[in-house]
Amino acid sequence: MTTLTTPYRPQAKVTETTAENYLNVAYGVKSWLLTTDHKRIGLLYLMSVTVMFFVGGVAATLIRLNLLTPHGQLVTADTYNKLFSAHGIVMVFFFLVPVVPTVLGNFMLPLMIGARDLAFPRLNLASWYIYLVGAFLMLLVLFSGGVDTGWTFYTPFSSKASHTNVLPAVTAIVIAGFSSIFTGLNFVVTVHRLRAPGLTWFRLPLFVWSLYSTSIIMLLATPVLAMLFVLLAIERLWGVGIFDPALDGDPLLFQHLFWFYSHPAVYIMILPGMGIVSEILPCFSRKNIFGYQFIAFSSISIAVIGFLVWGHHMFVAGESVYAALVFSLLSYLVAVPSAIKVFNWTATLYKGSVSFQTPMLFALGFIGLFTIGGLTGLMLAALGLNIHVHDTYFIVAHFHFIMVGGMVMGYMAGLHYWWPKMTGKMYSEWWARLSALIIFVGFILTFMPQFILGYLGMPRRYHVYPAEFQVLNVLSTAGASILGVGYLLPFAYLIASLFGRTRSGPNPWAATGLEWQTPSPPPPQNFLVTPHVTCGPYEYALSSEGDHASS
Amino acid sequence: MPVRDRGLWHHFDSLDHQADSNLLGMWVFLATELLVFGALFTGYSAYRWRYPAGFEAGSRHLNLLIGGVNTVVLLTSSLTMALAVRAASQGRQALLVRLLLATLFLGSAFLGLKAVEYRQDYLERLVPGLAFDRGAWQELHVNPNHVQLFLIFYYVMTGIHALHLTIGIGVLGILTLKASRGHFTPQYSAPVEMWGLYWHFVDIIWLFLLPLLYLVSTRTSFY
Numbered sequence: 001m002t003t004l005t006t007p008y009r010p011q012a013k014v015t016e017t018t019a020e021n022y023l024n025v026a027y028g029v030k031s032w033l034l035t036t037d038h039k040r041i042g043l044l045y046l047m048s049v050t051v052m053f054f055v056g057g058v059a060a061t062l063i064r065l066n067l068l069t070p071h072g073q074l075v076t077a078d079t080y081n082k083l084f085s086a087h088g089i090v091m092v093f094f095f096l097v098p099v100v101p102t103v104l105g106n107f108m109l110p111l112m113i114g115a116r117d118l119a120f121p122r123l124n125l126a127s128w129y130i131y132l133v134g135a136f137l138m139l140l141v142l143f144s145g146g147v148d149t150g151w152t153f154y155t156p157f158s159s160k161a162s163h164t165n166v167l168p169a170v171t172a173i174v175i176a177g178f179s180s181i182f183t184g185l186n187f188v189v190t191v192h193r194l195r196a197p198g199l200t201w202f203r204l205p206l207f208v209w210s211l212y213s214t215s216i217i218m219l220l221a222t223p224v225l226a227m228l229f230v231l232l233a234i235e236r237l238w239g240v241g242i243f244d245p246a247l248d249g250d251p252l253l254f255q256h257l258f259w260f261y262s263h264p265a266v267y268i269m270i271l272p273g274m275g276i277v278s279e280i281l282p283c284f285s286r287k288n289i290f291g292y293q294f295i296a297f298s299s300i301s302i303a304v305i306g307f308l309v310w311g312h313h314m315f316v317a318g319e320s321v322y323a324a325l326v327f328s329l330l331s332y333l334v335a336v337p338s339a340i341k342v343f344n345w346t347a348t349l350y351k352g353s354v355s356f357q358t359p360m361l362f363a364l365g366f367i368g369l370f371t372i373g374g375l376t377g378l379m380l381a382a383l384g385l386n387i388h389v390h391d392t393y394f395i396v397a398h399f400h401f402i403m404v405g406g407m408v409m410g411y412m413a414g415l416h417y418w419w420p421k422m423t424g425k426m427y428s429e430w431w432a433r434l435s436a437l438i439i440f441v442g443f444i445l446t447f448m449p450q451f452i453l454g455y456l457g458m459p460r461r462y463h464v465y466p467a468e469f470q471v472l473n474v475l476s477t478a479g480a481s482i483l484g485v486g487y488l489l490p491f492a493y494l495i496a497s498l499f500g501r502t503r504s505g506p507n508p509w510a511a512t513g514l515e516w517q518t519p520s521p522p523p524p525q526n527f528l529v530t531p532h533v534t535c536g537p538y539e540y541a542l543s544s545e546g547d548h549a550s551s
Numbered sequence: 552m553p554v555r556d557r558g559l560w561h562h563f564d565s566l567d568h569q570a571d572s573n574l575l576g577m578w579v580f581l582a583t584e585l586l587v588f589g590a591l592f593t594g595y596s597a598y599r600w601r602y603p604a605g606f607e608a609g610s611r612h613l614n615l616l617i618g619g620v621n622t623v624v625l626l627t628s629s630l631t632m633a634l635a636v637r638a639a640s641q642g643r644q645a646l647l648v649r650l651l652l653a654t655l656f657l658g659s660a661f662l663g664l665k666a667v668e669y670r671q672d673y674l675e676r677l678v679p680g681l682a683f684d685r686g687a688w689q690e691l692h693v694n695p696n697h698v699q700l701f702l703i704f705y706y707v708m709t710g711i712h713a714l715h716l717t718i719g720i721g722v723l724g725i726l727t728l729k730a731s732r733g734h735f736t737p738q739y740s741a742p743v744e745m746w747g748l749y750w751h752f753v754d755i756i757w758l759f760l761l762p763l764l765y766l767v768s769t770r771t772s773f774y
């Protein structure tokens with residue numbers, strides 16, 4: 001009788017070339033469009049969010065091109081407004097929020113906990129279709145004139161003052177929001193009910209903890225945004241003044257409700273990346289993670305405290321001084337669990353046997369860029385400094401360090417780490433390392449100048465700027481073009497790997513997680529035999545606990 | 552291969568395991584729903600705290616008689632729903648169908664009465680943006696803007712509640728059809744229990760809406 005047990009022991013018997021897997025079990029369009037297999041749905045999501053990433057990327061490219069010269073010769077002010085709105089809306093709501101949970105989470109979560117699927121497979125497929133409807137509607141909006149409100153839809157930009165497609169745009173976002181809610185619901189129930197025998201909560205991989213925390217935020221924050229947009233729609237349709245001071249409405253209420261979703265959404269956009277890094281660091285330093293429980297609970301506490309800091313977006317919008325003080329303090333507090341993670345990651349590397357393969361390069365890039373983004377976040381949480389740099393490029397640089405330097409780096413790390421598991425193929429390590437390097441350099445060059453620009457006072461969201469800012473803007477645009485190349489490269493070599501002959505084998509990184517104990521690509525049922533878990537997820541040769549090494 | 556129970560998905564170990572997971576899924580969904588209404592309660596509270604006079608005046612013009620009768624109707628439907636869940640778990644098919652039908656009927660009665668009430672509100676010019684008489688409120692020395700805000704939240708909150716009820720009625724219709732075909736057994740009754748939870752949740756929301764919307768001030772008449 002064969003059983004799978006942890007820690008991992010290579011099973012030479014697995015012959016995967018002829019074995020049935022989730023890709024070759026059925027062919028044809030219908031077998032994909034009607035699939036309830038979480039692995040196939042993960043790939044469907046991969047394709048959809050990649051399309052949206054490139055749409056948002058095109059908008060970003062045009063923005064940077066326009067800012068090459070101080071007079072904004074490429075596009076008019078109106079078009080510029082539509083471009084940065086399109087970039088923000090597509091990247092936030094249709095790429096960053098869904099990307100890691102729906103692609104890597106969908107694919108890996110059941111594998112990492114030894115389950116045969118997510119708890120609600122049909123709901124999972126439905127959530128993809130809902131996402132598609134939202135995304136198509138959004139694309140339709142963009143190609144039929146766009147919106148000019150910015151991704152925040154502040155009133156009165158979005159109510160009285162805008163004559164663009166605000167209603168279809170917020171409808172698309174609400175629709176995509178439902179897809180998030182269903183994904184979150186699926187993950188929470190799956191983690192609670194479908195763990196393999198012996199897989200206790202404190203043996204869960206940290207990526208699972210981070211997905212669980214993310215799901216809680218998705219479930220509790222998204223409905224608030226949906227209702228806010230319902231109120232906004234009513235204001236536009238019936239011409240009443242819910243947020244209009246002329247009719248005794250309060251525009252600040254809009255901002256409160258908006259950021260009650262959108263600040264926690266920042267953590268939807270970073271927690272999964274943190275989870276990926278927590279998987280990769282132990283593997284590529286051959287060392288157990290340092291402070292497992294601290295990292296696990298810091299994910300939960302980020303999810304909880306993250307709900308209490310939204311007011312830091314309204315320091316200059318008429319919020320009371322007392323409220324501002326409290327929100328400033330809470331914003332400092334929410335940095336603590338993030339810092340705990342960074343310290344634990346560093347301690348994991350300490351005396352590890354570190355190797356620099358592609359996933360590790362991206363993960364290390366994540367830590368560096370996220371730390372810069374986090375520290376500048378502390379500057380912004382300080383009331384006095386916030387007023388100085390409010391609505392400048394300093395803010396733009398800060399949140400791009402978190403969302404692009406953090407989350408997109410984390411996503412790339414995870415994609416490269418699990419690509420062999422998802423496809424059974426290994427990509428070209430040389431090209432992949434090169435692209436990691438290019439993305440890192442391009443990113444720094446794009447956004448470091450923006451910190452300086454913002455500190456010097458260049459406001460965001462203008463299509464022209466004083467001539468003295470041109471040098472830094474040219475540097476930023478140059479960096480963006482390098483970054484663009486960096487993002488196009490993986491597209492090429494990952495697809496090329498599918499047609500290549502380099503098979504990855506079940507466990508190319510000699511990692512310990514459950515997902516590596518099944519063939520690559522995994523069989524339709526995920527595991528040939530139900531795994532029994534007897535130890536934690538990171539039983540590598542080196543210990544982080546000192547004395548426990550020999551036990 | 553052991554024989555799998557009917558209605559059991561491959562990734563669950565047993566029907567119990569599956570039922571348990573489905574119920575948890577509904578509880579989690581209801582947590583989301585709580586925030587749907589939570590956002591509206593927040594907006595309502597902000598304006599009611601700021602404009603108490605306008606909210607009281609607006610509230611006095613709502614039809615408490617229909618609101619009250621509807622409360623009784625909805626609470627009774629919760630009773631029949633709870634009994635339906637019990638009947639399903641005991642495998643009493645005929646009783647289950649009858650109780651589901653009763654719940655369906657009471658839910659629809661609520662919506663019918665609500666529609667009558669909306670129509671009256673319209674006739675009394677209580678609909679901001681469509682039929683609203685600013686001058687009449689000014690004569691009463693009430694700021695019409697504040698009344699408008701109250702009425703907007705009244706329509707959004709009751710409207711979203713009615714939408715939930717409509718979805719509930721749709722699902723209950725499907726469950727009734729399935730029940731009449733003997734689909735549910737004592738081992739497989741989780742869908743009835745799940746949507747029972749949903750039904751009760753929608754009722755509980757109404758129990759908050761009633762005082763927030765109809766009972767803002769002491770009243771001398773019911774409508």
Ligand SMILES: [Cu+2]
Pocket residue numbers: 262263266309310312313
């Ligand atoms: Cu924030």
